[in-house]
Amino acid sequence: MDQIILEAKAVSKYFHDPVTVQVLTDINFSINRGDFVSVIGKSGCGKSTLLYILSTMDTDYTGDILIDGESMRNKREVELARVRNEKIGFVFQFHYLLNEFSVLKNVMLPGLKLGKYSEKEVEHRAYEKLKILGIESEALKKPNQVSGGQKQRVAIARALINDPLIIMGDEPTGNLDKKNSEIVFDIFKELADVYNQSLLIVTHDNEFALRTDRIIEMEDGRIL
């Protein structure tokens, strides 16, 4: 069970504009399958920056990232997109649902892009994910017709559609009230415990972090 799925090796990053500032210094850590990890730290300590590097969206760094044992250095943009599509699920602070599509279609989009299953199967799987999150009744509504908490749950369902290796969250409860935060946390917990899903969640909510399996605390671009 202690299979390493995500590993950061000597990751450093600099911002060059307007002056060169080192935002991440020699980050080394790894995440095993089924880990529920939270990253905490003060605003500006580089935790979001680290998340975007780990997620392959930011490629301007030194060191190396291994996802599922594969190096992310020297991969082309199309290949990185494929990795994000297949192995990483995202939940952001803001839900980023596409208002042109129904809730169901929003969940289906990454699955259709992956092309591993037929459209019918993807639809069936999307329904199942929505069911896990308890919002299957909203499936055919447009995103702007459901509540904020529900939107975030749709975003989680979208992150789950391709059965990713890891779910990454950037302040996923940051925009939610207490009750909805609780629901989202419970979902994450359930995913980790019941479905053995790995999660890496950036948060500044210490209460949230304390209840996760493992806390990575950051300060001034370093892991404490």
Next chain:
Amino acid sequence: MNVRLLVSISGSLLLARLKQTIVAAVGVTFSITMFVTLLSFMSGLNDLLDGLIINRTAHIRLYNEIKPSDLQPVNLSETYRSYHNFVSSVKPKKERLQIYNNGAIMDFLRTDKRISGIAPKITTQVFYNVGAIDLTGVINGIDVEAENRLFLFQDYVTEGNYIDLKNTPSSIILGKGLAEKMLADIGDIIQVTTAKGERMQLKVVGYFQSGLQDIDNAQSYASINTTQKLLGESGTYITDIQIKLKDITLAPDIAKEYQKLFDLEAIDIQTANSQFETGSSVRTLISYSVGITLLIVAGFGIYNILNMMIYEKMDSIAILKATGFSGRDVNRIFIGIALTIGVLGGILGLILGFGLSVAIDQIPFNTAALPTIKTYPINYNPRFYVIGAVFSIVTTYFAGFFPSRKASKIDPVIIIRGK
């Protein structure tokens, strides 16, 4: 699967901004409509004006010309060949206008694969006698059937039946202007005098109207037999051989060839009527420029709308990229939007362009100069539609190219962190 997915995303984005999409497509539609209509109309007009000349003029005309001989006898002499010979007061010699051995020439021409038809002709000066007054003019003796087949003779015969010229012995078809001067009605007998003083009575069987006043006021047509009789010549006498080619562009070369071969004067239509070709090509050029300008303006419209759409959809693009769509996919989505606008607008434009052309084709256009034309001329050449279709796709593709590239380069991190 991937293509279908991208198409469905393009479609949804299009439908989400339906109004803008329609405005952009209407721009393309309008420009394609105008492009097709303008070219059809202009080209129709060109064909009409060219037809005035080209349809009733031989592509190559073979004839004898009275002119001074290029070679004087002294030049042919062996003895004086290397001398400088000065011959003064050279005059043209009396030479018959008849084409010698024309039967054999025509038989030979009929075997030439490049030729679509030939028609013999006699041109002769006459006086039309009206009471005490003589009007000068020209009678064209023609092979009625060949003339009609090659030069659409019946189109210009506005009254009477052209074939009567062949069926009625000693008959004539007068130019409209000439007939008015002579007060000659159809069925009347008129008298003509040849240059040599022969007189003959001819029956008027019709009027023709060529659209060129000078011709209508002086010329008339008779059959070849009648003209030969009038001139007192034998049945082999003809003065011109008119040749119509399958490919008109070959005329200058073939004319030169025949000039050598038959030792006759040969003039091609391009040399005889060079001004028409120039006019046509300039008019065509102007229509194309206007049409393409319209399309480019429509292209800028699409460019603007796509740019706006990309700014509005920045979030959507970012999340698509975050969840695994590559820059190329995003590029294709927006190119897809541009091409959809181009194709829909283009197709509608072609249909409306055809409709507008048909409408113009119904507008009455009567002019004394052009008896066969009743409505504005339109050329329904499919080429204009093909060019319009290709251009609508090409311009919209380029209009979509830069905004799409911009969209594909959007960095999702910046958008997502910016919130």
